Amino acid sequence: MVRRTFLKNAALAAVGTAALSSPVSAMLKEDKPVGKKKVLLVNGSPRPDGNTFCALQEIESQLKKHGIETEIYQIGNKPVRMCINCGGCRRNGGKGCVFNDDPCNEIAQKMAESDALIVGTPVYYGQPNGGILAVMQRLFFASGRLVQNKPAAAVAVCRRGGATATLQTMNMMFEMMNMPVVTSQYWNIAYGAGKGEAKMDKEGMQTMRTLGSNMAWLLQRIGDGPAPERDERPEFTNFIR
Template sequence: MKVVLINGSPHKSGNTYDMLHDLTEEFHRLGVETELFWIGTGCIHGCIACGRCDKTHRCIFDDDLVNRVIDAMEDADGLIVGSPVYYASPNGSIISAMDRIFYASKDELPNKPGAACVVARRAGTTAALDVLEKYFTITQMPVVSSVYWPMEHGRGPGETRQDEEGIYIMKRLAKNFTWVMKSLEYAKEHGIEPEPMETDRPWTHFIR
């Protein structure tokens, strides 16, 4: 059982990393494997709507984490995205990456649980979570919750280590996420299959 995590902060070992580490520590304790991807500090292309991924199911820009995340999701059981809050929204680079990961991928994501978590100095956390969770809810991915909205607070590196409740929320998220993954595995073993993501569903553009 494996979970892919994305660190959407330009700080490789900053507060977002620490928050994801709270999750991975608990996952490892529960015997769940993890694979961490970092957004980096380089340019992350936005989606240019070229439509090439319709055929290839991979993004034409192959110089960042996007296609590597899609590949990793092939044999992963869930996806967790962490981001710092920038102007009451996720960091711009992670939004660009998420647009391309979710637009290009096909079978790798639906029916696998997803969760988002954010870190902020003070405000904008729920607005940022709302943006990230929408990628899951348009992709037929069950969104896993904790016992509070998944956020930690801190500004400079290490500050979130004082956020006892935030750390607890992440540990519970990892526990709940594992429970959902195990439940889905059990369901599959017992012939309970999810609805397919059919391509012939109604698809209207409001004008026709």
């Protein structure tokens, strides 16, 4: 098979999960509506109507189609603090981060009533933008119990490059919190520079829709089942003792 035909067939096989009579859609059709499930989508971009927003909207459309409640939370362009490793969140009886003047604790509250988390970020110098990293690091450190065991996905939006490194950085956080990472037919990337350009990325937008379907499917499958039981105390060692 010539390389071009092989690539086309491989792409069609992957796209099969999103389009036409996909296995995922077929399963969802058989299921009863997901009901009270909610997905929080956090947009790390300072541009509330930029390309990351377009990507999140595309995911949202699919989640809604499957009866899932959604909320897009915009970090916006207000200042956000970084974690200063003060340990205050360990001593304040579960009140979250000691800083209350930025979106961190508000997102924590929203996570308390959400079943899954999707984080969208523009790519800045091959990484998530600074604001979303700062907020997520504090959210996970101070309010980790509110995200534990909830499915998660990251979405990276860029003009040209650095999206896979960005996704990896975001996924590293989910992987430390027992959060099942939800995937799509391709890495969760959309391309665009000027506001709204990402809508023209046909494959990127389809990847977002498939991600939405897969998230709906997983939430449906988890249902109202309990979190996994852990009968071991967590070990916490470092390399010097």
